[in-house]
Amino acid sequence: MSKTRYSKDWKQIATAVKDASNWRCTKCDRICLRPGEKPSELTLSQRRVYNLQVHHYNFDPSDNRKENLGCLCSGCHLHYHRFRRGNISPGQLSLFQLNDA
Numbered sequence: 001m002s003k004t005r006y007s008k009d010w011k012q013i014a015t016a017v018k019d020a021s022n023w024r025c026t027k028c029d030r031i032c033l034r035p036g037e038k039p040s041e042l043t044l045s046q047r048r049v050y051n052l053q054v055h056h057y058n059f060d061p062s063d064n065r066k067e068n069l070g071c072l073c074s075g076c077h078l079h080y081h082r083f084r085r086g087n088i089s090p091g092q093l094s095l096f097q098l099n100d101a
Contacts, residue, residue, distance in 0.1 A: 005061040005062060006062070007064060010064075014054040017054045018052050025076050027080075028073060030073045032071075033051065050073065052072070055070050056069060057070060
């Protein structure tokens with residue numbers, strides 16, 4: 001039996017997280033492109049840099065708690081996974097929930 005890593009509603013969850021961040025990377029503050037935006041002055045490879053992705057801070061794609069999800073541009077997301085570090089550590093996740101309350 002294969003285990004599904006992402007929930008069936010992942011696309012909706014990810015879009016809601018991106019909307020809540022106003023389509024900005026939470027690490028470098030880059031404003032990213034929304035679906036359907038294709039500025040003519042940007043090449044395809046440049047547009048990829050402005051791609052916003054939702055990251056699971058604890059690296060568990062089945063854990064979709066609000067405090068475990070954050071928006072990262074493609075460059076910051078790659079860096080976070082490559083070095084398994086970033087601007088938020090898994091130990092800090094509970095702090096976000098307390099501060100948001």
